[in-house]
Amino acid sequence: MDGKVAIAGYNISPCSSNMVTSRERLLFDLTTGLFEELGIDRDAVDTFIIATNDFLDGRTISNVFLDPPIGAYMKDETKVEMDAVNAIAYGWMRILTGQYDTALIVSLGLCGHQISPYLHIDYTLDATYDRQLKLLNELSAAALQAGSYLGKYGYPAELLDEIAAKDLGNAALDPYQARRLDGISAEEVGKSRYLYEPLRELHCYPPTDGGCVMLLASEDRAGELTDKPVWILGMGRSIDKYYIGDRDLAVSPSTTQAAKVAYDMAGIKDPAGEVDLAEISSIFAHQEPLLAEALGLFEEGKAVDIYSSGDSAIDGRLPVNPSGGALGAHPICSTGLIRMAEAARQLRGEAEGNQVKKAGVAVAHGQDGMCAQQNAVVVLGI
């Protein structure tokens, strides 16, 4: 790979279950806020990439009214209809060609007040089979995955309470998270109601409104824009089979494949030893250790020890989701980008109450589809 690409800046919205805003207003405020911080205006942006979804926004061509509010009037704009980590991948490639020096990645998901987020997965299902059977939905599929994961290693269901308590504790310290349950214990998590066993309400992401924007820049341009560039060291993306009956749900081969590509690019040989922190789009509690294993950060079969020892806590050996992750907020399409922004916040040493001790190399992850069918992994460094 020739040339380097940096995160020059980002702006995360405070997320909530009901953000009293419109898509236009949210994106206008996010972009102008970022531009102000960087001391630039829309002229400094060469190309714009929007990550939204027609089914979440409730309209055909969901980006159709979003170009002026992000400053893209009479400029180059395109849309990646996936988690915004994929839009980052596109912006990164555009800059690598040398044709563009800056790319603004824009994402929003109004999945709290505007739409039930579970419908978004319903519409991805095989329209001729699964949607006719009406048994599968995002939650029942996730529960089957959780059962498969716990069953594989013989983990107790209480592991899920431990994971969620760790994440929700972190989320309570983070200014951008929607679900704020200060000081919640694993026991209290274990008292929340069952949705689909073994998943309880607090093991699952909360329906969330939110958004995030991020400016990528070439090496030369990054130097002019910021004193604290965070570099994209590696990127990988991959996809698994569709039918959950075909998949071993306890593992995530596509995450492993994506991570291998990203680590190879970044020159990382021993991820568990070399990565300082991870921000993972685990939208259900069991997905955090499952994906951390696929990312090579956790040893398989050791999840109970890892969570009981505090190894993955903010002050642990390898903090995972020090921001609280997607159990704190999951504005679909933005979640992976927020993970990247949270990782950048750590690497820049600006994470305040969530700050980990050593932050030199971070991994961020985004997902799409049922049971994390499609995954994107990015390695960041300073």
Next chain:
Amino acid sequence: MEETKVVTGAWELSTFKFRVEGEGLRLMLENMKDKKLVGTKCSKCGTVYIPGNFYCRKCHVKIDEQAEVSDHGTVMSYTVGYSDVRGNPLEEPRIAVEVKLDGGDTWIMGVMQECKPEDMEIGKRVKVKWNEVRSGSLQDMKAFIPE
């Protein structure tokens, strides 16, 4: 080619709760009671939006200034409708116009009345036909008619 079974599905748009920006539209509606058309003006480029907008779509800056525009304007484009999009004929042709109101920069769509299709042309001067009774609704502006 063998025909295969049909099954159904839906996109449940009825479950959506949209929030559509309404600052500018509400400003216009309020003033329409008094036969006034009030929009907003970008202090950077001077573009006058009717209905108003909370930011300038061209400049990407916030807008705070209001601006009144005339209820007279110029036809920028028009069309004469003969059938609906599925080909069912309309009872009589209808004229729809895009009008740029004097003092404003945006085109707004409306129905043209008191004018035959053959008398229509781009550049034609028109004015708003106000409803006698006005309630701050889009109905207050009944149609465009020749000046």
Next chain:
Amino acid sequence: MMRNVGIIGVGYTPIFVSKRKDVSIPEMISEAVDAGFRNTGLTPEDIDAVIFGNMQTFEGVNLPHLWAVEHIRALGKPVMRIATGGTTGMSAFHAGYYHVASGMADVVMVVTYEKHSEGDAQVGLMGIITPEVMTMLQAGIDVTGGSGMGAIGGGSAGGISFQAMSYLNHSGASIEHIDAMAAMERRNAAKNPYAHLKDPECTAEKIAETAMVSYPIRFGHICPTTDGSTVCILASEEKAAELADKVAWVWSVANCCSDATTGNLVDGMITDPAEQRPCMIAARQAYERAGIEDPKTEFDVIEIYNGFAHQTLMFLEKLGVCEVGEAHKLLEAGELEIEGRLPTNASGGVVSTNSIGTSALNRVTEAALQIMGKAEGGHQVPKDVHKALAHSWGGLMQYVAVTVLGDTPPRK
């Protein structure tokens, strides 16, 4: 560092028709994917990444690549879903281009489709502005009352009439020219095995007999809704040399957007839909990047995205391949015909075949096949094709994407 990128193969579903009753969505897509592999001799192992695009509200399937992952042979590969409305196919192609140009992939497959028969295209288009229409209702307007609002209900068809009228007014062309344009494209379509509405004997008079929808748009000027899928395979220069006999090289890509031009009472429009400044900006940028000095003389073939027949004429002018007001004269002189000086939409264009997700990609693939000399069924232009221009528009008439292709690599 920008690498050279070439198109090494194209795959279409065997037919583009209004209703494919025999196959499911993924099954139909697989036909184009199979054709892509058959036409190039490649296998899925050769593909590094897949780009996928369509307009998903037309079928009500969200992220269809997830369901169709095995049909598009994408397991274990990076898949990027691109969706930008009418320009989707070309935006997806551009994403494929940047994958290869950046060095992140050597061979990329771009997959697009639309299966309009599973939904209602008018309703799908209505979905662009449903909240705005509902807002107008809430604000008191009688949406059923006038053709203006009725036209909005028709999605792009309504605003299109304003565009066509404005175009006729400033270009000097007449509605009879739009009739003649549509007729030429339907005749060209008859020579393209992958076109939908074919009429080898079509004339302007025949088009003029079709019902007037909203003056100056007649039924005969409007694209059909089509079921079909298109695949395009891109490769780096090194891989292209290894894998392909004929290559159409990508000289440049560019795109630009303005503001959604509905002109409704929630958002008044700020640009004339016939002004098409984004088209002029994108074209200028594409020509600069490709080193095109005189767009009026350098192109041998042009493919224009024309959901409505007047757009062929309008965009020829906006792309700068002729003067404003000149396009209809070129048409009258027969210069736009397959055998003419400036063959335009030899494929029959979108006005003859519109499976929306594929439509913008088909402009690129058709231009590429002309360069390769592989256009089937009699629509290959007789002269050597060295440079070709492909265009697309989308959104509410505010997105434009263009691609310039050539028969040699653009850079040493």
Next chain:
Amino acid sequence: MEVSEEVFFTPTVPLDFTYNYRVGSHIGRYLEGFKEKKIMGVKCPKCGKVFVPPRMFCGPCNQKLEDFVELSQEGELRNYTVGHVNLVKGRLEDSDTPYVLGMIQLDGADSLFLTRVEGVPSDEVERGTRMKAVWKDQVEGDCADLDHFEPV
């Protein structure tokens, strides 16, 4: 980023967009089998695996699948979840009674099959239980014909 609710119009859409899906050759063949209370799978000529429901491709082998095989109506419960809620148009609603969804490996199949499980209390479900298919009395070649599975 947030402003007063009064700024906005909050329209709703009074209708859902509807679609008609062609099931295609493979699900078509599967549902044909249902008319005779048969469960059809499809076998990959390369890896030999049998998939249910049938689909056109084996991704890992890049093989087109055309070899339809009838599967046993019995199999083993491999995974399950107990549902305490229903999702109705995306909204969570409490279920009157907990219900069981199971992933069954039919004898002769290599993929798991999602179904409702009945005939066993939701707190007594066990992986490894042998299960059998229970059909509706009237079958029409519809997904709903195969009603549920229950212990053998």
